[in-house]
Amino acid sequence: EDQVTQSPEALRLQEGESSSLNCSYTVSGLRGLFWYRQDPGKGPEFLFTLYSAGEEKEKERLKATLTKKESFLHITAPKPEDSATYLCAVQSYNNNDMRFGAGTRLTVKP
Amino acid sequence: ETGVTQTPRHLVMGMTNKKSLKCEQHLGHNAMYWYKQSAKKPLELMFVYSLEERVENNSVPSRFSPECPNSSHLFLHLHTLQPEDSALYLCASSPTDRVGGYTFGSGTRLTVV
Numbered sequence: 001e002d003q004v005t006q007s008p009e010a011l012r013l014q015e016g017e018s019s020s021l022n023c024s025y026t027v028s029g030l031r032g033l034f035w036y037r038q039d040p041g042k043g044p045e046f047l048f049t050l051y052s053a054g055e056e057k058e059k060e061r062l063k064a065t066l067t068k069k070e071s072f073l074h075i076t077a078p079k080p081e082d083s084a085t086y087l088c089a090v091q092s093y094n095n096n097d098m099r100f101g102a103g104t105r106l107t108v109k110p
Numbered sequence: 111e112t113g114v115t116q117t118p119r120h121l122v123m124g125m126t127n128k129k130s131l132k133c134e135q136h137l138g139h140n141a142m143y144w145y146k147q148s149a150k151k152p153l154e155l156m157f158v159y160s161l162e163e164r165v166e167n168n169s170v171p172s173r174f175s176p177e178c179p180n181s182s183h184l185f186l187h188l189h190t191l192q193p194e195d196s197a198l199y200l201c202a203s204s205p206t207d208r209v210g211g212y213t214f215g216s217g218t219r220l221t222v223v
Contacts, residue, residue, distance in 0.1 A: 004152070009150075032210075036211075036214075041216070041217075041219075042216045042217070043112065043114070043116075043200050043201075043214030043216050043217050044153075044200075044212075044214045045112070045214070046211035046212065046213065046214075047211075048211075049210065049211055089153075096207070096208040097155050097158075097166070097168075097208065098155070098208065098212065099152070100152040100153040101152055102150060102152045103152075
């Protein structure tokens with residue numbers, strides 16, 4: 001069965017303090033790995049799709065990377081507005097459903 | 111505004127009530143989904159509709175009944191719910207069935223009393 005584990009569960013950073021969020025996964029035939037951002041009281045907002053090991057995607061202060069077992073979301077010099085819950089999801093060729101992790105709740109203090 | 115609109119934003123209902131959640135998208139997407147999000151738990155897929163046909167029912171109790179009258183609208187009819195059904199219910203859409211990143215609505219916060 002496909003599994004997604006995100007760590008840490010919660011992360012508190014000072015503004016400007018770079019860090020990484022982890023998404024470990026097991027899936028039979030990765031079709032895609034997805035990162036979403038979710039603000040309180042809102043639905044998840046799509047950030048990136050990664051398809052194969054070695055692939056990287058960037059958007060402003062965020063960079064997502066992918067290996068055969070995990071993905072990292074690197075946050076460089078974060079700002080308070082980056083505070084949110086970040087969700088990782090995987091999709092396999094065997095099962096089209098998008099399986100989500102429980103998320104990492106990021107708080108960036110000014 | 112993401113292009114996927116859910117109403118109502120908040121709903122409180124008794125266990126004997128009947129209510130409906132509504133989702134609307136005008137993105138031209140052909141697939142729509144219902145997800146349940148409970149505190150500190152991963153999103154749980156409930157239903158998938160592709161081109162207005164239900165293609166998946168993820169072992170959801172019959173007290174949840176989906177309806178997709180056209181490719182732009184999706185409903186979730188609720189009846190005789192339990193307190194443990196209290197959660198954030200999210201609607202999402204994608205261009206085709208389970209391809210690519212999904213566009214989510216802001217959700218309906220449901221409380222069953």
